[in-house]
Amino acid sequence: MSQSTDKTGVLVMSYGTPQSMDDVEAYYTHIRRGHPPTPELLADLKGRYEAIVGGVFPLRENTNGQVAGLQDKLEQLAPGRYVCYQGLRHASPFIEDGVEAMAKDGIKQAVAIVLAPHYSTMSIGGYMKRAKEKADELGIRLAEVESYHLHPKLLQALTERVQDGLRRLDLASGGAEPVKVLFSAHSLPAKIREIGDPYEQQLLETSKAVAEQANVEHWQFTWQSAGRTKEPWLGPDILDTLQTLSEEGVKGVLVAPVGFVSDHLEVLYDLDIEAKQVAAGLGMTLERIQMLNRDPLYMETLAESIQEAASAFTV
Numbered sequence: 545m546s547q548s549t550d551k552t553g554v555l556v557m558s559y560g561t562p563q564s565m566d567d568v569e570a571y572y573t574h575i576r577r578g579h580p581p582t583p584e585l586l587a588d589l590k591g592r593y594e595a596i597v598g599g600v601f602p603l604r605e606n607t608n609g610q611v612a613g614l615q616d617k618l619e620q621l622a623p624g625r626y627v628c629y630q631g632l633r634h635a636s637p638f639i640e641d642g643v644e645a646m647a648k649d650g651i652k653q654a655v656a657i658v659l660a661p662h663y664s665t666m667s668i669g670g671y672m673k674r675a676k677e678k679a680d681e682l683g684i685r686l687a688e689v690e691s692y693h694l695h696p697k698l699l700q701a702l703t704e705r706v707q708d709g710l711r712r713l714d715l716a717s718g719g720a721e722p723v724k725v726l727f728s729a730h731s732l733p734a735k736i737r738e739i740g741d742p743y744e745q746q747l748l749e750t751s752k753a754v755a756e757q758a759n760v761e762h763w764q765f766t767w768q769s770a771g772r773t774k775e776p777w778l779g780p781d782i783l784d785t786l787q788t789l790s791e792e793g794v795k796g797v798l799v800a801p802v803g804f805v806s807d808h809l810e811v812l813y814d815l816d817i818e819a820k821q822v823a824a825g826l827g828m829t830l831e832r833i834q835m836l837n838r839d840p841l842y843m844e845t846l847a848e849s850i851q852e853a854a855s856a857f858t859v
């Protein structure tokens with residue numbers, strides 16, 4: 545039996561990435577709910593990882609760094625109160641492993657948060673469902689941070705990155721005008737619209753707030769990284785948007801993938817390699833804002849959101 549503790553656990557959840565190239569098939573099979581990918585799909589995914597992985601899978605390093613950075617920040621704000629545990633959706637340590645580790649340490653109450661700012665039933669809702677089931681089973685009270693897409697410090701961090709990105713774009717394109725800021729996020733199956741899912745609206749709210757704070761007049765929102773299935777996904781896709789912008793005479797594009805918080809496949813491949821190449825073929829310069837990774841303002845966004853959710857335990 546474990547000793548019970550007064551500490552509040554923090555279950556920090558993220559998508560997860562393979563441990564090694566040999567692990568890609570198992571990872572992809574997990575994403576596909578147990579259905580192994582065809583050899584073509586597997587080769588395609590491996591090829592994309594090979595293009596971005598230099599030894600370590602970047603998302604693994606970044607998630608580890610974010611969890612450590614968050615622990616430090618919480619320690620500053622409330623010494624000795626919080627202990628962070630990692631739980632990944634599609635890779636080890638899985639969400640359930642994180643909850644089990646908390647139970648082993650005698651944790652009785654915990655806050656669950658995802659390293660993604662916008663709520664969707666298909667994304668955050670899915671993480672929370674698994675966390676809650678395991679926590680209920682092990683007798684841990686769980687409070688949830690559902691979204692933090694308008695937290696002032698998140699907006700500030702993104703605004704600074706858009707301003708910096710526009711300066712870099714100006715240098716890279718030799719000052720060619722006009723330019724447009726393209727806010728983006730991972731597409732989801734279009735059927736989420738029928739259930740009144742808040743994902744789209746929250747993404748537009750973040751984009752609008754950042755555009756206002758950064759004084760950006762010309763911007764639009766677009767989707768990226770849609771799945772390779774027959775069902776319709778939310779669009780327009782960024783590659784089509786680039787085509788449209790080139791027809792409108794746009795010369796420079798700054799992509800701000802506000803739906804993501806780390807350097808990983810969707811950013812390092814889908815934007816930095818694929819979208820950049822398409823833009824170049826259309827005679828446009830494409831730059832991307834720096835990802836948040838361990839940015840102190842992002843760590844504060846997470847820590848403050850956790851503290852607010854944990855206030856449920858003191859009443």
Ligand SMILES: CC1=C(CCC(=O)O)c2cc3nc(cc4[nH]c(cc5[nH]c(cc1n2)c(C)c5CCC(=O)O)c(CCC(=O)O)c4C)C(CCC(=O)O)=C3C
Binds near residue numbers: 558589730
């Ligand atoms: C909403 C959302 C986010 C953002 C919110 C969040 O972060 O949770 C996100 C992030 C990520 N998605 C990632 C990777 C992948 N996602 C895939 C497939 C899918 N994603 C979906 C949704 C999302 N995904 C969906 C509906 C599918 C279809 C299959 C299904 O119904 O579940 C596939 C399969 C092949 C492909 O389609 O490319 C891969 C490899 C990585 C890790 C990258 C790395 O390892 O560096 C990250 C951060």
Ligand SMILES: [Fe+2]
Binds near residue numbers: 730
């Ligand atoms: Fe994904």
